[in-house]
Amino acid sequence: MAAVMPQPAASRLLLSGNEAVARAVWESGCRVAAAYPGTPSTEMLEVISTYPDIYAEWSVNEKVSLEVAIGAAFAGSRSFCAMKHVGMNVASDALMTLTLTGVVGGLVIAIADDVGLSSSQNEQDSRYWGRFAHLPMFEPADSQEAYEMTKAAFDLSEGFQCPVILRMTTRINHVKALVTVGERVAHAATGFKKEPARWVMTPAGAGKRIPLMFERDKALRAEAEISPLNIVETGKDRRVGFVSSGPAWMHVRESFPDAPALKLGFSCPVPIEKIRAFAATVDQLVVVEEVEPLVEMELKAAGIACLGKDILPRQGELAPNVLKPAIAKLLGEPEPVGLKPLGRATPVPASVFPRPPTMCVACPHLGVYYTLSQLKNITIAGDIGCYTLGAGHPWNALDTTISMGASMGIAMGLDKGRAEADKDKRILAVIGDSTFLHMGMQGLLDIVYNGGNVTVLLLDNRAVGMTGGQANPGSGKGIHGQETPRVDFAKLVESLGVKKERIHVVDPYQLPVLFKTIREEVKVPEVSVIITNQPCVLIDDYKKQQPYEVIAYKCTGCGNCVDVGCPAIHVTRREKVIKPSGKEVELQFVNIETAACTGCGLCVQPCAPEAIVHADLTKPMRLVRH
Amino acid sequence: MSDNQVTNILVVGIGGQGVMTATEILAEAAIALGHDAKKTEVAGMAQRGGVVSSHLRFGNKVLSPQIMAGQADLLVGFEAAETMRWCHYLKPGGLVLMNTARIVPPVVDIGLYDYPADPIAEIKSRGYRVHAFDAMAIAMELGDVRLGNTVMLGAMADHLPFPPQVLLDAILKRFSQRKPHMVEVNRKAFEAGRAADKAANQLSHAEAAA
Ligand SMILES: Cc1ncc(C[n+]2csc(CCOP(=O)(O)OP(=O)(O)O)c2C)c(N)n1
Ligand code: SF4
Ligand code: SF4
Ligand code: SF4
Numbered sequence: 005m006a007a008v009m010p011q012p013a014a015s016r017l018l019l020s021g022n023e024a025v026a027r028a029v030w031e032s033g034c035r036v037a038a039a040y041p042g043t044p045s046t047e048m049l050e051v052i053s054t055y056p057d058i059y060a061e062w063s064v065n066e067k068v069s070l071e072v073a074i075g076a077a078f079a080g081s082r083s084f085c086a087m088k089h090v091g092m093n094v095a096s097d098a099l100m101t102l103t104l105t106g107v108v109g110g111l112v113i114a115i116a117d118d119v120g121l122s123s124s125q126n127e128q129d130s131r132y133w134g135r136f137a138h139l140p141m142f143e144p145a146d147s148q149e150a151y152e153m154t155k156a157a158f159d160l161s162e163g164f165q166c167p168v169i170l171r172m173t174t175r176i177n178h179v180k181a182l183v184t185v186g187e188r189v190a191h192a193a194t195g196f197k198k199e200p201a202r203w204v205m206t207p208a209g210a211g212k213r214i215p216l217m218f219e220r221d222k223a224l225r226a227e228a229e230i231s232p233l234n235i236v237e238t239g240k241d242r243r244v245g246f247v248s249s250g251p252a253w254m255h256v257r258e259s260f261p262d263a264p265a266l267k268l269g270f271s272c273p274v275p276i277e278k279i280r281a282f283a284a285t286v287d288q289l290v291v292v293e294e295v296e297p298l299v300e301m302e303l304k305a306a307g308i309a310c311l312g313k314d315i316l317p318r319q320g321e322l323a324p325n326v327l328k329p330a331i332a333k334l335l336g337e338p339e340p341v342g343l344k345p346l347g348r349a350t351p352v353p354a355s356v357f358p359r360p361p362t363m364c365v366a367c368p369h370l371g372v373y374y375t376l377s378q379l380k381n382i383t384i385a386g387d388i389g390c391y392t393l394g395a396g397h398p399w400n401a402l403d404t405t406i407s408m409g410a411s412m413g414i415a416m417g418l419d420k421g422r423a424e425a426d427k428d429k430r431i432l433a434v435i436g437d438s439t440f441l442h443m444g445m446q447g448l449l450d451i452v453y454n455g456g457n458v459t460v461l462l463l464d465n466r467a468v469g470m471t472g473g474q475a476n477p478g479s480g481k482g483i484h485g486q487e488t489p490r491v492d493f494a495k496l497v498e499s500l501g502v503k504k505e506r507i508h509v510v511d512p513y514q515l516p517v518l519f520k521t522i523r524e525e526v527k528v529p530e531v532s533v534i535i536t537n538q539p540c541v542l543i544d545d546y547k548k549q550q551p552y553e554v555i556a557y558k559c560t561g562c563g564n565c566v567d568v569g570c571p572a573i574h575v576t577r578r579e580k581v582i583k584p585s586g587k588e589v590e591l592q593f594v595n596i597e598t599a600a601c602t603g604c605g606l607c608v609q610p611c612a613p614e615a616i617v618h619a620d621l622t623k624p625m626r627l628v629r630h
Numbered sequence: 631m632s633d634n635q636v637t638n639i640l641v642v643g644i645g646g647q648g649v650m651t652a653t654e655i656l657a658e659a660a661i662a663l664g665h666d667a668k669k670t671e672v673a674g675m676a677q678r679g680g681v682v683s684s685h686l687r688f689g690n691k692v693l694s695p696q697i698m699a700g701q702a703d704l705l706v707g708f709e710a711a712e713t714m715r716w717c718h719y720l721k722p723g724g725l726v727l728m729n730t731a732r733i734v735p736p737v738v739d740i741g742l743y744d745y746p747a748d749p750i751a752e753i754k755s756r757g758y759r760v761h762a763f764d765a766m767a768i769a770m771e772l773g774d775v776r777l778g779n780t781v782m783l784g785a786m787a788d789h790l791p792f793p794p795q796v797l798l799d800a801i802l803k804r805f806s807q808r809k810p811h812m813v814e815v816n817r818k819a820f821e822a823g824r825a826a827d828k829a830a831n832q833l834s835h836a837e838a839a840a
Contacts, residue, residue, distance in 0.1 A: 018657055018667065146668070146695075179670040179695045180654070182661065251694075258694035325698045351699040351718035354752055356711050357743035359644060359735045361678035390678070398740050566740060571679055575739045590741070599775075 010055060013187040021176035024147040024183045025114055026051035028154035029084045030058055032110070033191030036076035037061075038069035040442065041471035042088030043123045044177035045116035049086055050474075053483045057190070062474055062483045065408075065442040066091035070098045070113065077107035077167070078203060080194030082158055086114040089130050090407065094443065096133070101205050102167060103137045104213040106220075108194060110161035112154060114170040116177050119251075119294045120321045125388060125405065127319065129296040130171050134272030138217050140224050141169045141272035142233065143249040147181040153233065153269060160227075164220060171271070173294060175251035175321060225273040233269030236282055243335060245286025247279055247299060247310070252292045252322045259324040260331065274299055276306045283308050290315070290331070292322050363393050365572040366604035368465050368538040371512040372434070374568045374606070375519050376401035382430045382526065383418055385458075387411035387444065389436035390469040390540075398569050402434065411435045412447020415458040430526035431457065437464040437478040441491065445500065451531050452501035459525045460533045463512075464493055465540040473542035497533045512536040515609045541602065549603030551619045554595050558615035561591030565607035565616065572600040573607055636689035637791055638697045641782075642716045643708025644733055645680050648779040652706070653684040655783060656790075659800035660688035663792055668695035679735065683716055704789055705758075706782060708765070709733050714749040717758055726758050727785045727827060729765040729778070761785065761830035768822050777819040784823020794824065 010030070011017055019027065025048050029037060037060045039049035053060040063069035066087040076083035087095060092115050099113075115133070118124040134141035142157055144150040150172065157168040201209055228234065239245075241262040248256045249268040256265055266282045268274070283289045283303075291300040291312035300312030315330045316322060328340045363369055373394040376384060386392055386402035387410065395402035404414055415433035422429065435444045440462055451458050466479040475481040480490030494507050506528065508521050518536075525532040539545035565573055577593040596607070598619045608616045639656060643649040650671055657667045667688040685697045702720045707713025707728035717726060730750070738745050746752060750762050763785070769777040780801055787794035798820050805812045 016661075018654070018661060018669070175670065175695070179668055180657065181668045181692075181695070182666060254694045255696075323696050323698065324694060353699075353716075353718050354714045354746075354756075356715040356746060357735065357738055359679070359681045359712075360737065361645070361680040362736055364678060393678070397737060397742060569736065571736055573739070574734055575741070578741065592741070 010188075011185060013185060016182050016184050018180050019147050019151075019183045020047065020178055020180045021144065021147050021150040021172055022047035022178070023051050024151040025086075025154045025170065025172075026055070027183070027185050028151045029112070030055040031186055031188045032155050032158040033082055033189050034058055034084050034110075034112075034158070035081040035191070035193060036073060036083040037085065038063045038072040038083075039086040040064065040066045040069050040091060041468050041474045042066075042091050042116070043471055044118060044174040045086045045088045045091070045114065045172075046471050046474070047177070048114055049483070052084070057188070060483055062476065064477060066095040067098055070095040070102075073111055073113070074098060074102055074107070076193075077109040077111040078105075079109065079196045081109040082111075082162075082191050083109060084112050084114070086116070088124065089115060089117045089128050090124065090126065091115070092130060092133055094408070096137075099133065099137050099139075099167075101210070103139055103217060104205055104210050105202055106165040107161065107167055108165065108197075109191070110158035111167040112157045112161060112170055113167055114154075114172060117171065117173045117294075119173040119175065122174050125407065127295060129294075129298065130169070131272060131293075131298050132296070134169055134171075135298070138221050139167055139169055139272070140164070140228075140270065141171050142269060143171045143271045144176055144269070145250055145253040145267070146176065147179065147183045149269065150176055151183050151185065156233065164224060164227075166220060169272075171250070173250055179251075221273060225275070228270045228273050228275040229278050231270040231275070234267065234275050234278060235269070236266045236278075237264065239264040242286045244288050244290055244331060245282060246290050246292055247282070247303075248292040249299075250294060252294050255321075255323050255327055256292050259327045268299065271299070274302050276302065276308070279303060280306070280308050283310070288334070290334070292316065292327065294322055295319060360396060361393065362571045363390060363569065364541050365570055365600050366541050366602040366606070367570075368512045368536060368540065369394065369463055370569055370604075371515055371518055371606050372461060372463060372536060373399035373401050374610075375515065375522055376432070376434075377567065378519070379522065379526075381428060382432055383426075385411040385415040385418060385431070385433045387433070387435040387439050388470070389439050389463075391434055391436055391463055392470075394434065398567050407443075408439050409435070409443025409447055412444050412451060412458075412460070415460075416447070416451045416454070416456040419456050419458055430459065432459045432461060432522075432526065434461045434463065436469070437462065437466065437493070438468040438476040440493075441477055445496070448497065448502070448531075448533070449500045456531055457529050458531050459522065460531065461522070462493055462497070462533055462535045464535055464537055466545055467540040467543045469540040469542065473540055479543070493535050497535075502531055502533050506530065506532040507535070508532070509535045509537050512538050513604055513606055515606065546602075549605075550621070551598045551601035551603045552596050552605075552608060552616050553598050553601075553619040555615050555617060556593070556595070558613050559593050560613050560615070561593045562612065563590075563592040563594075564610035564612070565594060566592055568607045568610070570601075570604075570607055572597045636687050636692055638702045639686045639704045639706065639786075640683060640697050640702040640716060640719050641686070641706045641708070642681075642683045642712045643729075644712060645678060645682055647682070647708045648776070649682045649684050649708055652708075652779050652783055653686045655800050655804060656686050656786070656797065657688065658804075659790075659792065659797045660686075662800060663796060665689060666692045668692045670695035681712065681715070704786065706786055708778070708782060710749040711746055714746055714752050717753045717756060720758055722757060724758055725789060726753055726760045726762075727782070727789070728753075728760065728762045729782060730762050731764060731766045759834060761827050761834060763826035763830050765823070765826070768826055769819065772815060772819055772822065774815070777815065780816045780819035781823035781826065784820035784825075785827035787820070787824050788827060
C-alpha cells in the first residue's frame with residue numbers, strides 16, 4: 005500500500021489496478037471518496053485513505069457511498085466512489101435518478117466485476133449500467149490504463165456534467181503492473197448553487213431532464229467515436245478482426261498478435277461508426293467481451309455482421325486458453341499446438357483434494373457453527389461474510405445465502421411460508437455485524453413489525469472480516485483507525501422493537517452458554533436476537549492466549565474437537581472399531597498445531613477425557629504437520 | 631533469447647504462506663533490470679487458507695498477465711500437494727522447485743479426501759524435473775519460519791534469466807526499508823535456499839543416473 009508520503013511524480017511503480025486508480029483519484033484533485041468494502045474493489049478506498057488532502061470514508065453500504073459522492077459533486081467537489089459489482093445493485097436507486105440531475109464536480113464511480121467468481125455470490129456484467137443509466141463508461145485493460153482513464157473520467161465527467169463509470173474486473177483490480185505516475189492538481193470546490201429544477205427530481209422536474217439525457221447520449225456517442233481511448237491496431241492477418249475491451253483485450257493481443265483489433269476503452273456509448281469502418285477492413289469480425297454479449301448485440305442491431313457469444317463462452321474470463329481454440333475452430337484450423345506436454349492435447353491437471361477457504365484458527369464464528377451443527381430440526385437462513393463458510397464442512401449449518409442482509413427477509417418468508425410438515429421447524433437467521441448494518445436492520449424491523457418467529461444470531465466481531473477486517477460503525481473505529489461512536493447492537497435491536505428479554509449478548513467461546521441460549525430462544529415463538537461479542541482474530545482487539553496441545557495417550561479419538569472446525573486441529577490417525585452395541589465407528593486421533601493455536605479454548609470444552617491442555621512452551625513448537 | 635520473449639514464473643502455495651510477497655519481490659528484481667512485468671493472482675479469500683497461485687510474467691513487453699497451462703518456465707511450490715495441483719502449468723520437461731512441507735486442509739483431516747501419497751513421484755511421472763527440499767526446516771534452523779519465503783527465493787536464484795545478486799538485492803532492499811534488523815538473516819536464508827536447490831539438483835542427477 006502507498007505510504008502517507010506519496011511517491012514523487014514520474015516514478016514508475018508496480019501498482020495493482022486498485023492502487024493505480026487510487027493514485028489517479030488523488031492526483032485528479034478529488035476531495036471526497038467513499039466506499040463500502042467488497043472484493044475485488046476494496047483496496048481502492050484503502051489506498052485513497054492513505055493520501056493527504058482527501059476525505060475518505062467507509063460508508064455503511066454502497067448506496068450511501070454513492071450518495072455521499074453525489075452530494076460532494078453537487079457541492080462542486082471532485083468525488084469518487086468504488087464498489088464491487090453487486091454493490092451497484094444496492095446503489096442503483098440513486099444512480100438511476102443521478103443520471104437526470106447530473107453533477108457539477110466530476111464524479112467517477114468505479115465498479116469491480118468479479119469475472120471468474122473469485123469471491124462473490126454471482127457474476128454479473130456491470131456494463132449494463134452504462135446502458136441502463138445512460139452514462140459513459142471506460143474500461144481499462146491494465147494498471148497504467150486504470151490510472152489514465154480515471155483521470156480522463158474526471159475530465160469527461162465535468163465536461164458533460166454527468167458521472168462516469170469506470171468498469172474494472174478482478175483481472176484489472178488485482179493485477180500488478182508498471183504505472184508512471186504524475187503530480188496532484190488541486191481542484192477547489194465550486195460551491196453548491198440552489199437550482200431546484202435540477203436538484204429536486206419531482207415528476208415534473210424529471211420529465212424535463214429526460215430529453216436532456218437523450219441529447220447527452222448523442223453527444224457522448226460522438227465523443228466516443230473520436231475518443232483516443234478507442235484505438236485500432238492494424239495487422240496483416242485479416243481473416244479475423246477483433247473488437248475487445250478490458251482484460252480480454254490483452255488476451256486478444258497475446259493470442260493473435262498479427263490480427264487487426266479495435267480496442268474499446270470508452271466503451272459506452274459504443275462508437276458504432278468507428279467499428280463499422282473497422283469491420284469493413286477484415287473478413288470476419290469477432291467481439292471478445294466479458295461477460296455478456298452487449299457490444300455484440302448493439303453491433304448486430306446496427307447491421308454490422310459479427311460473431312461473439314456464438315463461439316465464445318458467456319461465463320468467466322476470456323483468456324488465451326479459451327480464445328485460441330475457439331478461433332482455430334472458426335478458421336477450420338487444428339487445435340493450437342505448443343501446449344502439448346507428453347503428447348496430451350491439453351495439459352491435464354493432477355487430481356488433488358480441493359482446498360476451500362476455511363475460517364481462521366480461533367475465529368469467533370467457530371463456536372456458533374459448532375453449536376448449530378449439534379441442533380436438530382432447524383432451518384438456518386444465512387448471509388454474506390466469513391460465516392457463509394458455515395455452510396461447509398464440518399458444520400454444514402447454513403441453508404441459504406442470497407445477498408447482503410437477505411437472511412432476515414428470507415427467514416421471515418421461511419417462517420410465513422412454511423409447509424404443514426415443517427410446522428415444528430425452528431427458523432434461525434445468521435448475520436454479521438457489518439452485513440446487519442449494511443442491509444440487515446430493515447429486514448429485522450420487518451420481522452418485528454410483522455410478527456415473525458425467527459431467532460437471529462447477530463455475529464458481532466467488530467470488523468468486516470470477509471474483506472480483510474475493515475472497520476465499520478460497529479467497531480468504533482473509522483477508516484484511519486480514528487475513534488468513532490460505536491453502535492450498541494443490543495440497544496439498536498431493542499429500539500427496533502425486539503423485547504428486552506429476547507435479546508442476549510453472549511461470548512461465543514462459552515459453548516455451554518451459547519448452546520443453552522440458542523436452544524431456549526428457538527423454543528420461544530417470537531423474534532429473539534442473540535448477539536455474540538468477540539472480535540475477529542485479524543483485528544487489533546483480538547488478544548492471543550496461551551496455546552493448547554493434545555496429550556496423545558489421553559485422546560480417545562472421539563473426534564469432538566474436530567467438529568469444532570478449527571484449522572489448528574489435525575487428525576493424525578483414524579481407526580475403525582466395533583462398539584459393544586455392534587455399531588462400527590471411526591475414531592479420529594488428533595494433535596494441535598501449537599504454533600497456530602491462539603488458546604481460544606473452544607476445542608477444550610467438548611473434550612471429555614481432558615486430553616487438551618495448555619502447551620508446555622518450553623518445548624519447541626510443532627509447525628509442520630504430517 | 632529473442633526480443634519479445636517473456637519469462638513465465640508460477641509460484642503456488644496456500645494463503646498466508648507469503649506466495650504473493652515472493653512473487654512481488656521477483657517482480658521488483660525484474661523491474662530493476664528494466665523489464666516490463668505483470669503479476670496476477672486470484673486470491674480473494676486466500677487469507678483463509680485457500681489455494682494461491684501467483685503468476686509473474688516479465689520481458690520487453692507483457693500483454694496478458696496470465697500464464698496458461700503448459701507455458702510456465704519455472705514452477706515454484708511452497709507446499710507439496712499444491713505443487714502437484716499446478717504442475718501441468720509447466721512447459722514440457724520444465725523445472726519444479728518445491729518445498730516438501732505438507733499442509734493438510736480440514737477436508738483431509740475430517741476424512742473427505744486423501745492427501746496424495748507421493749506428490750514428488752507424481753510430478754516426476756509427468757516428465758518434469760524436480761528439486762525438492764524442506765524449506766520450513768531450513769527456515770527453522772535459521773530461527774524463524776517466516777524466513778521460508780526467502781529460502782524459496784534463494785532456491786529460484788540460479789534459475790532466472792538474471793544474476794542471483796539482482797534478486798538478493800531486491801529482497802534486502804525490502805527488508806532494509808521495513809525491518810533492517812532482518813537483513814543479515816535474510817541474506818543467510820537466501821544462500822541456504824540456493825544451497826538447498828543445488829543439493830536437490832545433485833540428488834536428482836544422481837537418481838537419474840541410478
Ligand atoms: C452488496 C455487497 N457488498 C459487498 C459485498 C462484499 N462482502 C462480502 S461479505 C461482506 C461483509 C462481511 O462482514 P460481516 O457481516 O461483519 O461478517 P464477517 O465477515 O466479519 O464475519 C462484504 C462487505 C457483497 N458480497 N455484497
Ligand atoms: S477473518 Fe475474522 S471473521 Fe473471518 S474467519 Fe477469520 S477470524 Fe473469522
Ligand atoms: S484452543 Fe482449540 S479451537 Fe482454539 S485456537 Fe487452539 S486449537 Fe483452535
Ligand atoms: S475431543 Fe479430546 S479425546 Fe476427543 S479427539 Fe479431541 S482430543 Fe481426542
